[in-house]
Amino acid sequence: MRYELYYWPSIQGRGELVRLALEEAGADYVDIARRPGKGLGVPAMNRFLGGGKITSPPFAPPFLKAGRLVIGQTANILAYLGPRHGLTPKNEAGRLWVNQVQLTISDFVAEIHDTHHPIVNSLYYHQQKPEAKRRSKHFTAERMPKFLGYFEKALAGQGKKHPFIAGKLSYADLSLFQVIAGLRYAFPRTLAKQSKDYPLLMDLHDRIAVRPNIAAYLASKRRIAFNQYGIFRQYPELDR
Amino acid sequence: MRYELYYWPSIQGRGELVRLALEEAGADYVDIARRPGKGLGVPAMNRFLGGGKITSPPFAPPFLKAGRLVIGQTANILAYLGPRHGLTPKNEAGRLWVNQVQLTISDFVAEIHDTHHPIVNSLYYHQQKPEAKRRSKHFTAERMPKFLGYFEKALAGQGKKHPFIAGKLSYADLSLFQVIAGLRYAFPRTLAKQSKDYPLLMDLHDRIAVRPNIAAYLASKRRIAFNQYGIFRQYPELDR
Numbered sequence: 276m277r278y279e280l281y282y283w284p285s286i287q288g289r290g291e292l293v294r295l296a297l298e299e300a301g302a303d304y305v306d307i308a309r310r311p312g313k314g315l316g317v318p319a320m321n322r323f324l325g326g327g328k329i330t331s332p333p334f335a336p337p338f339l340k341a342g343r344l345v346i347g348q349t350a351n352i353l354a355y356l357g358p359r360h361g362l363t364p365k366n367e368a369g370r371l372w373v374n375q376v377q378l379t380i381s382d383f384v385a386e387i388h389d390t391h392h393p394i395v396n397s398l399y400y401h402q403q404k405p406e407a408k409r410r411s412k413h414f415t416a417e418r419m420p421k422f423l424g425y426f427e428k429a430l431a432g433q434g435k436k437h438p439f440i441a442g443k444l445s446y447a448d449l450s451l452f453q454v455i456a457g458l459r460y461a462f463p464r465t466l467a468k469q470s471k472d473y474p475l476l477m478d479l480h481d482r483i484a485v486r487p488n489i490a491a492y493l494a495s496k497r498r499i500a501f502n503q504y505g506i507f508r509q510y511p512e513l514d515r
Numbered sequence: 516m517r518y519e520l521y522y523w524p525s526i527q528g529r530g531e532l533v534r535l536a537l538e539e540a541g542a543d544y545v546d547i548a549r550r551p552g553k554g555l556g557v558p559a560m561n562r563f564l565g566g567g568k569i570t571s572p573p574f575a576p577p578f579l580k581a582g583r584l585v586i587g588q589t590a591n592i593l594a595y596l597g598p599r600h601g602l603t604p605k606n607e608a609g610r611l612w613v614n615q616v617q618l619t620i621s622d623f624v625a626e627i628h629d630t631h632h633p634i635v636n637s638l639y640y641h642q643q644k645p646e647a648k649r650r651s652k653h654f655t656a657e658r659m660p661k662f663l664g665y666f667e668k669a670l671a672g673q674g675k676k677h678p679f680i681a682g683k684l685s686y687a688d689l690s691l692f693q694v695i696a697g698l699r700y701a702f703p704r705t706l707a708k709q710s711k712d713y714p715l716l717m718d719l720h721d722r723i724a725v726r727p728n729i730a731a732y733l734a735s736k737r738r739i740a741f742n743q744y745g746i747f748r749q750y751p752e753l754d755r
Contacts, residue, residue: 330672331612334619334665346611348618350590355611371586371595372571378588379574381618385625393633393646395653406633406646413635425574432570 278304279340281320286505290337295449298492300360353446362446376447383422411513415465430475452483457507518544519580521560526745530577535689538732540600593686602686616687623662651753655705670715692723697747
């Protein structure tokens with residue numbers, strides 16, 4: 276089956292967590308909004324967001340079309356893809372755990388986004404800069420260590436022979452890779468200071484980056500570069 | 516099986532979304548942190564949050580102990596309970612849709628929380644009041660109608676014969692009840708002004724409230740009253 280991924284064409288954003296899973300799996304997919312042509316591009320995405328006759332409308336991108344299914348919400352898409360591509364454990368306890376970690380990553384990603392948009396997404400960063408500086412100060416001092424410390428501990432809990440969040444590679448490991456890569460872009464000073472406390476997480480990032488399918492993806496044009504429009508943005512004044 | 520629910524004992528919070536599902540299902544459960552006694556109360560909850568030897572540690576309450584499973588993250592707990600208690604469709608498409616709605620409710624709940632805590636949870640409201648006022652202005656004008664409009668449309672999409680978010684009652688309907696009840700407490704003026712735009716959602720709230728198990732629960736001491744410590748707080752200055 277050829278999947279259709281619908282996400283903004285110029286940012287990594289939450290869509291990247293889905294792209295990484297599809298790429299690791301070597302799945303056949305079309306990144307619809309990035310393709311020019313009839314029935315493609317952003318207008319094709321907006322058709323679903325308008326709603327129309329669909330009984331399971333997405334609230335926002337990303338969403339995935341898989342045959343007749345239209346699946347929204349990043350963690351929901353990954354929970355669908357996981358068992359189909361060997362990216363989550365086969366037993367229920369393992370699947371629940373991977374989903375639990377993914378939802379915690381979702382919470383973390385939302386907090387990362389709100390460092391530069393603490394008031395509302397519809398205003399520019401420069402229109403909420405004082406609030407962004409205040410939120411980021413607490414984010415880097417309290418929230419970032421809390422989340423990273425949790426993931427580090429969860430990794431440690433799997434034991435030395437099982438260097439992934441659920442023992443074997445899962446989509447949550449790919450998302451953790453993306454979070455570390457993003458923090459390295461957005462908060463390089465803070466991460467450099469804190470990273471010694473998270474050796475397993477840093478090692479996980481490095482091991483994911485060199486997996487053949489991921490390395491090929493990262494080197495390809497399919498990987499959009501980090502930029503100032505996504506979740507992870509480089510504002511040095513927020514990174515103290 | 517007797518479930519063990521772990522959540523803060525003095526607020527509804529995210530735990531309430533789990534409580535409502537357990538109550539509607541008539542499930543056997545113990546609300547551990549609200550019970551006095553040895554091995555109960557908040558210390559029993561903190562034992563899990565400390566981590567210890569558990570391989571699937573929760574990041575935060577709520578979490579549910581179901582036999583040997585310890586399940587964290589509200590939407591993950593509900594995805595576990597749903598098929599066991601007839602609170603989600605039997606087919607995969609329906610289960611994915613209910614989970615998708617639930618995750619959108621999670622996003623909405625997080626935004627509602629951040630109206631009074633836009634900077635960080637570790638500071639008091641009065642320490643971030645100017646930012647809270649600014650965030651709430653945009654929340655009531657933009658975000659609240661966006662989310663409520665989405666849920667209304669999703670309800671409409673099910674057709675007149677199927678007055679629930681997935682046709683038949685699901686845990687997501689119970690959570691929508693809670694969101695409307697909470698908004699009525701926290702943003703009474705705003706909701707009064709906007710509610711005419713959401714007749715299906717308001718009707719859903721009213722129909723859930725009178726379901727026998729839910730009505731009995733709401734009238735019982737098990738239902739904690741809304742208060743100024745939870746997600747939904749009554750600050751009139753935020754409700755313009």
